[in-house]
Amino acid sequence: GNSVTQMEGPVTLSEEAFLTINCTYTATGYPSLFWYVQYPGEGLQLLLKATKADDKGSNKGFEATYRKETTSFHLEKGSVQVSDSAVYFCALRDMGRRALTFGSGTRLQVQP
Amino acid sequence: GAGVSQSPRYKVAKRGQDVALRCDPISGHVSLFWYQQALGQGPEFLTYFQNEAQLDKSGLPSDRFFAERPEGSVSTLKIQRTQQEDSAVYLCASSLEQAGYTFGSGTRLTVV
Numbered sequence: 001g002n003s004v005t006q007m008e009g010p011v012t013l014s015e016e017a018f019l020t021i022n023c024t025y026t027a028t029g030y031p032s033l034f035w036y037v038q039y040p041g042e043g044l045q046l047l048l049k050a051t052k053a054d055d056k057g058s059n060k061g062f063e064a065t066y067r068k069e070t071t072s073f074h075l076e077k078g079s080v081q082v083s084d085s086a087v088y089f090c091a092l093r094d095m096g097r098r099a100l101t102f103g104s105g106t107r108l109q110v111q112p
Numbered sequence: 113g114a115g116v117s118q119s120p121r122y123k124v125a126k127r128g129q130d131v132a133l134r135c136d137p138i139s140g141h142v143s144l145f146w147y148q149q150a151l152g153q154g155p156e157f158l159t160y161f162q163n164e165a166q167l168d169k170s171g172l173p174s175d176r177f178f179a180e181r182p183e184g185s186v187s188t189l190k191i192q193r194t195q196q197e198d199s200a201v202y203l204c205a206s207s208l209e210q211a212g213y214t215f216g217s218g219t220r221l222t223v224v
Binding site: 004044046049089091100103104105 | 214
C-alpha cells in the first residue's frame, strides 16, 4: 500500500535559519505529491505540490522537488520566520484515486 | 460560503452515545472527503463523495461509522455507539474536479 514517512519533530530553529523537512514515500504508481501546513487552530492548507518526476513546487519561499529515483519530496526554505511555526504534512495521491495519504506531520518551531 | 464549514467545533460524547458531525462544503464543489486525525498523527482517509454518490468508503474503520450526502451538498458523518478510540479530529474537505482540496477546521470529538 501507499505510505509517507516524515522526519519526527519538533524541529526548532532560529529566525532566518535554513529549513529542511525530509519526506519519503512508497506508492504503487506515479503519485502526485503535496505539502500541507496546519497553523494553530486552523484547517490544513495546501502549501505546494508536484505532479510528476523532477517537478519543483514552490510557494511563500518554500520549495520541494519530486525525486522519483529516491522517492523523496523534501521541503526546504532558505530563511524561516517566526510566522512559519506550524505543523507540516507531506502527502501523496496515487493515480486513479482521489484520497490523500498523509505522513504523521512535523512540528516546526521558529524562535526569534 | 467562503470556506468549508464544520459543526460542531467541539463535541464531548459519553461512551456508547451516537454523534453526528456536519460538513458544509464550498458551494459548487462536487467532491467531498472525510478524514480522521488522531492526536499527533496525520489525517487518515475515511470516505469520499462525488455529488451524492459515495464512491469510496474503504477508510471507514467499522460499521459504526456512516456518512451521507443526500442532496450532493451538506454531508453528515455519523458514529454510532462511540468508543474511546473514536476520539479524534474529524476533517472535511471539498474540491472541484481535478482541483486541490479545501479543508475545514474540523470537529474535535472527545469520548469520555
